[in-house]
Amino acid sequence: MATDVHGPVAPGAATAAPASAASAAVRVTGLTRSFDGRAVIDRLDLTLRAGEFTVLLGRSGCGKSTLLRVLAGLDREIEGEVLVPQRRAVAFQAPRLMPWKRVWRNVLLGLPGRPAREHAERALAEVGLEHRTDAWPKTLSGGEAQRASLARALVREPDLLLLDEPFGALDALTRIKAQQLVARLWQRRGCAVLLVTHDVDEAVLLADRVLVMDGGRIAYDTQVPLERPREVGDPGFAALRNRLLAELGVL
Numbered sequence: 612m613a614t615d616v617h618g619p620v621a622p623g624a625a626t627a628a629p630a631s632a633a634s635a636a637v638r639v640t641g642l643t644r645s646f647d648g649r650a651v652i653d654r655l656d657l658t659l660r661a662g663e664f665t666v667l668l669g670r671s672g673c674g675k676s677t678l679l680r681v682l683a684g685l686d687r688e689i690e691g692e693v694l695v696p697q698r699r700a701v702a703f704q705a706p707r708l709m710p711w712k713r714v715w716r717n718v719l720l721g722l723p724g725r726p727a728r729e730h731a732e733r734a735l736a737e738v739g740l741e742h743r744t745d746a747w748p749k750t751l752s753g754g755e756a757q758r759a760s761l762a763r764a765l766v767r768e769p770d771l772l773l774l775d776e777p778f779g780a781l782d783a784l785t786r787i788k789a790q791q792l793v794a795r796l797w798q799r800r801g802c803a804v805l806l807v808t809h810d811v812d813e814a815v816l817l818a819d820r821v822l823v824m825d826g827g828r829i830a831y832d833t834q835v836p837l838e839r840p841r842e843v844g845d846p847g848f849a850a851l852r853n854r855l856l857a858e859l860g861v862l
């Protein structure tokens with residue numbers, strides 16, 4: 612897996628990764644990100660394994676989106692070292708589609724070269740949106756727009772998929788479908804996923820591993836020892852949910 616290294620404020624820093632990093636999709640060492648002298652991320656260490664589905668929880672404003680932006684390479688004003696795959700993609704809570712481009716052109720937006728329409732069609736079929744290939748973004752429902760955004764991430768064939776509250780704006784039923792879709796895509800693609808959510812049930816339902824961020828670091832880190840498919844009513848499910856709620860200071 613080709614990797615990028617983001618170092619301390621080195622413009623365009625992208626060098627070959629040490630071979631020892633090969634089995635990890637992400638390796639973060641001593642990461643600090645400050646705004647106006649306040650460290651939102653404070654000497655954070657984190658390793659994500661290739662192919663693992665990790666969910667990141669944490670109270671509002673604790674720095675989850677900031678961390679995702681750093682991993683995506685969208686924010687390089689950092690201290691510490693960040694090692695991420697070159698093939699990475701990010702989807703945000705709002706689908707961020709360009710209204711003046713048809714859906715398939717949105718899916719290909721930002722890809723290098725002149726990628727063929729077939730690439731977009733394949734990704735749209737994967738998210739069940741092939742019938743909306745030529746649609747304008749404003750004619751999509753919220754769930755469809757979110758799936759188009761997911762197709763835009765998938766077309767990059769990422770080794771690391773970063774999802775920042777991708778289901779936050781969806782109604783309950785659409786949300787369940789979108790969760791199942793992401794689970795299927797992850798199982799098929801085998802990429803590492805880092806999903807940010809506020810929904811503890813969603814975390815336990817989807818994740819191999821759950822992290823809780825607090826005080827600028829990973830304050831809690833647990834594997835999810837439950838078989839798939841998971842049942843919300845399962846005693847193990849409830850126990851982990853309660854533990855995570857306690858870590859979040861809710862219980």
Ligand SMILES: Nc1ncnc2c1ncn2[C@@H]1O[C@H](COP(=O)(O)OP(=O)(O)OP(=O)(O)O)[C@@H](O)[C@H]1O
Binds near residue numbers: 669671672673675677
């Ligand atoms: N560009 C910026 N300039 C100044 N402060 C910022 C900037 N981006 C983020 N922050 C601050 O950093 C802190 C963490 O923000 P971040 O968006 O990472 O939180 P979050 O954990 O994603 O929260 P939420 O769950 O509400 O989305 C907040 O206090 C926010 O105001």
Ligand SMILES: [Mg+2]
Binds near residue numbers: 675676677775
């Ligand atoms: Mg956020």
